[in-house]
Amino acid sequence: MALTLEGLIRRxxxxxxxxxxxxxxxxxxxxxxxxxxxxxxxxxxxxPVVRLWVDMSRTDVSEYQVPPHFTNIQHGLATARRLLxxxxxxxRQIVLITDGLPTAHFEDQILYTRSANGVGYDA
Numbered sequence: 001m002a003l004t005l006e007g008l009i010r011r012x013x014x015x016x017x018x019x020x021x022x023x024x025x026x027x028x029x030x031x032x033x034x035x036x037x038x039x040x041x042x043x044x045x046x047x048p049v050v051r052l053w054v055d056m057s058r059t060d061v062s063e064y065q066v067p068p069h070f071t072n073i074q075h076g077l078a079t080a081r082r083l084l085x086x087x088x089x090x091x092r093q094i095v096l097i098t099d100g101l102p103t104a105h106f107e108d109q110i111l112y113t114r115s116a117n118g119v120g121y122d123a
Contacts, residue, residue, distance in 0.1 A: 001097060002035050017087050019080075024068045025104050025113065027076040029083070040099075041068035050115040057109035070104035070113045 002020055009018045020030045024041045044067045054066055077094065084092040104113040 005095070006032060006035075017084075017089070019083050021076050021079050021083075023071055023073060023076040023098060025066050025070040025072055025111065026063050026068075027072060027079040029079065043067075043069045045069075048115065050113060052113040054111045055109060056106075056111050066111065067113070071098060071100040071102055072104040072106075072111075073098065073102040074105040 006018060006020075009016050020032065020035060022028050022030045022038060030038065052067070054061060056063070073096065077096070080094045084094070103115070104111060106112075
């Protein structure tokens with residue numbers, strides 16, 4: 001779907017800006033040539049209830065230590081807003097395509113995650 005959208009934008013609106021952001025426990029900008037290589041993040045926790053919070057301001061903590069399979073829509077939208085803020089155009093749009101419920105979010109530097117069954121956070 002992303003490649004189809006890119007083809008449409010490039011053909012019909014060649015001067016428009018288009019960027020892709022992958023959502024998982026964090027959000028990352030994805031180069032156009034890497035879109036076809038994207039795969040779902042592997043599930044690394046199999047407990048039916050997951051309560052996790054991580055202080056990302058700590059220097060001894062890396063995003064590589066955080067299970068990647070959560071869906072952080074908040075971080076994805078913040079990343080998209082930063083990208084769009086740099087564009088010199090009055091019309092800015094974000095298209096969000098997701099396969100899951102939001103199961104992670106930031107509050108300041110703390111990343112909170114929860115299991116998809118809606119169980120609350122443990123802070």
